[in-house]
Amino acid sequence: NQAMKQIMATLKKLGVADQDVQTTNFTVQPISKRDEHGRALPEIVAFEVTNQLRVRVRTLSDLGKILDGVVSAGSKRVSGIEFGVSDSSG
Secondary structure (H helix, E strand, O other), rough: HHHHHHHHHHHHHHHOOOEEEEEEEEEEEEEEEEOOOOOOOEEEEEEEEEEEEOOOOOOOOHHHHHHHHHHHHHOOOOOOOOOOOOOOOO
């Protein structure tokens, strides 16, 4: 939760508008206690939470600093980078 707060604050500080940030996946998975052989036991000892965001960067020259910012703020993974054109009339 703390890492996500830092990432969101970093995006805002770097000028990414709220409407350009969207949660695309949120999962909570239990982590079970393991025996000496690595087998899962029925006791849950923690939970692993994954929160994935989609961020639209409207100015290509800002992409590098935004990527650096979210990784520095605690993002563990950046994937699925796509490029598109918002105005194809020119």
